Amino acid sequence: MITISEASETIRMISEANLDVRTITMGINLLDCADSDCAAFCRKIYDKIARRAERLSRVGEDISKEYGVPVINKRVSVTPIAIAAAGCRNCDYVEVARALDGAAEAVGVNFIGGFSALLQKGITPEDRALLHSIPSALAATERVCSSLNLGSTRSGINVDAVNISARAIKDIASMTSDRDSIGCAKFVVFCNAVEDNPFMAGAFHGVGEGESAINVGVSGPGVVKRAIEAARGADFETLCETVKRTAFKITRVGQLVAQEASRRLGVPFGVIDLSLAPTPAIGDSIAEILREMGLEQPGAPGSTAAIAILNDNVKKGGVMASSYVGGLSGAFIPVSEDRGMIEAVRAGALTMEKLEAMTCVCSVGIDMAAIPGDTPADTISGIILDEMAIGMVNGKTTAVRVIPVAGKTVGDTARFGGLLGEAPVMAVNGFGCSAFVGRGGRIPAPIHSFRN
Amino acid sequence: MKGIVTVLGKDSVGIIAKICSYMSDKNVNVLDIAQTIVDGYFNMMMVVDLNASTEPLASMASELETLGRDIGVVVRFQHEDIFSAMHRI
Numbered sequence: 001m002i003t004i005s006e007a008s009e010t011i012r013m014i015s016e017a018n019l020d021v022r023t024i025t026m027g028i029n030l031l032d033c034a035d036s037d038c039a040a041f042c043r044k045i046y047d048k049i050a051r052r053a054e055r056l057s058r059v060g061e062d063i064s065k066e067y068g069v070p071v072i073n074k075r076v077s078v079t080p081i082a083i084a085a086a087g088c089r090n091c092d093y094v095e096v097a098r099a100l101d102g103a104a105e106a107v108g109v110n111f112i113g114g115f116s117a118l119l120q121k122g123i124t125p126e127d128r129a130l131l132h133s134i135p136s137a138l139a140a141t142e143r144v145c146s147s148l149n150l151g152s153t154r155s156g157i158n159v160d161a162v163n164i165s166a167r168a169i170k171d172i173a174s175m176t177s178d179r180d181s182i183g184c185a186k187f188v189v190f191c192n193a194v195e196d197n198p199f200m201a202g203a204f205h206g207v208g209e210g211e212s213a214i215n216v217g218v219s220g221p222g223v224v225k226r227a228i229e230a231a232r233g234a235d236f237e238t239l240c241e242t243v244k245r246t247a248f249k250i251t252r253v254g255q256l257v258a259q260e261a262s263r264r265l266g267v268p269f270g271v272i273d274l275s276l277a278p279t280p281a282i283g284d285s286i287a288e289i290l291r292e293m294g295l296e297q298p299g300a301p302g303s304t305a306a307i308a309i310l311n312d313n314v315k316k317g318g319v320m321a322s323s324y325v326g327g328l329s330g331a332f333i334p335v336s337e338d339r340g341m342i343e344a345v346r347a348g349a350l351t352m353e354k355l356e357a358m359t360c361v362c363s364v365g366i367d368m369a370a371i372p373g374d375t376p377a378d379t380i381s382g383i384i385l386d387e388m389a390i391g392m393v394n395g396k397t398t399a400v401r402v403i404p405v406a407g408k409t410v411g412d413t414a415r416f417g418g419l420l421g422e423a424p425v426m427a428v429n430g431f432g433c434s435a436f437v438g439r440g441g442r443i444p445a446p447i448h449s450f451r452n
Numbered sequence: 453m454k455g456i457v458t459v460l461g462k463d464s465v466g467i468i469a470k471i472c473s474y475m476s477d478k479n480v481n482v483l484d485i486a487q488t489i490v491d492g493y494f495n496m497m498m499v500v501d502l503n504a505s506t507e508p509l510a511s512m513a514s515e516l517e518t519l520g521r522d523i524g525v526v527v528r529f530q531h532e533d534i535f536s537a538m539h540r541i
Contacts, residue, residue: 002535004486004497007458010535011528065510068530249538256537 017222018284020070021257025198027205027213030079034087042099049103057108059264077203078114082130093133101141113203115146119161135171138183145186145201149193151388153395157443166380177406180414184403191391197327213270214262218254221276222283247317255322273327274318278338280421287340299350308361330363336423345424365399370414370423373406382433453502454532461525463494480505
């Protein structure tokens with residue numbers, strides 16, 4: 001029987017430390033919607049998503065009420081559209097994006113991911129058409145998220161695709177300039193993208209997946225912060241054990257919600273993503289964990305080690321709590337979505353260079369960082385290339401989601417609202433790299449890709 | 453299926469009585485009650501059996517929340533599994 005102190009602990013995590021399930025994401029295969037006629041393809045994907053995910057929001061809300069744990073987002077990810085739409089002749093990708101947006105609205109989800117292409121080794125004509133449509137597609141829709149895989153440990157980095165992506169980021173920024181270039185928040189590029197990530201903007205339903213899957217992203221930076229308050233001044237062994245135990249408890253809640261959603265929707269359970277995802281809410285911050293660990297500000301010397309400890313122990317605790325762990329799984333360090341990170345940037349503690357160093361050991365990469373609107377595309381290519389290189393060489397997933405905020409520069413703040421928060425514009429190293437990124441072509445796979 | 457009611461707030465007369473009478477109206481059997489009072493603050497946990505109840509857990513949870521507000525305490529009603537998942541391997 002559960003004791004009163006155990007019940008109180010769970011309730012305090014939810015009511016005082018923002019424990020929640022960040023997202024229930026339903027992955028849906030769209031390969032069977034292939035049609036040579038674009039309008040027919042759009043109709044088929046709309047119908048399939050609307051049918052498959054019809055009960056997703058309702059089930060999420062029911063589970064939330066019955067178990068008394070908030071389920072913040074219900075979302076859908078689909079087969080990368082460049083693959084699913086490859087059979088269309090003269091495909092209008094903006095129309096495809098509109099169909100996805102309409103389906104997302106119909107089923108009541110706030111984001112749909114999968115306006116995506118896998119470009120790590122080459123670009124097909126369909127990939128190219130999708131790439132060119134991304135700025136218009138993101139400007140024309142509310143809920144559609146786009147992601148690209150630009151490199152992998154096995155294949156190396158496709159520098160041509162990096163350069164196209166950098167230009168796309170500039171175009172998205174200018175097409176949504178009236179809203180602080182918010183379109184860029186819906187676009188992310190990866191190295192070693194995962195096929196079962198439930199988090200946006202990078203979620204897509206990989207071609208190695210089944211017909212449909214329920215993937216759940218848990219959260220709870222506030223719970224970890226509360227727990228390590230009790231370990232103030234203790235040595236690293238105690239600190240790590242505390243994070244591990246807390247991650248176990250948080251993940252068990254995610255596992256319960258995932259299994260229940262899977263059962264009620266009749267869709268197989270895919271994975272739990274063990275990421276600690278912050279929000280702009282007070283007490284829901286990775287930065288506050290770093291401060292509680294003993295750093296004056298994130299970005300101070302020691303920050304990379306602190307993120308490494310956090311990331312590793314979240315995984316160690318979470319793995320035992322779930323039957324299937326996947327997705328990105330680790331600590332997210334988005335700037336705009338974390339109040340403490342925003343403060344650290346304003347205080348001058350956190351720079352792009354330190355952020356990049358921290359991404360070597362975190363689960364994702366440079367995420368939701370606002371940079372000056374006049375940052376050249378080549379410089380953005382350089383930022384992406386650096387991040388892709390970290391992922392490729394270390395055999396981990398890395399990503400870049402930067403927002404060159406139109407008309408704004410260092411000292412200004414971009415305001416996105418909601419979960420996306422706000423971001424002080426960060427300085428970017430002004431020295432050029434055009435001749436380097438302009439070489440184009442592919443960076444060969446690193447030596448440790450030859451494992452066979 | 454079991455549910456767990458937790459009550460937190462300033463102690464006053466009849467808190468348990470009101471919750472028990474609500475449970476009785478819904479044909480819910482009370483299996484166990486534990487309570488502590490620290491510095492005038494009332495902390496109670498009640499384990500109930502929902503098998504004979506016809507009312508969905510979610511709607512009972514929102515009714516109990518309202519009932520709690522009326523008597524000045526915070527009442528939560530949750531499926532037992534959220535607690536056992538977290539605290540039992």
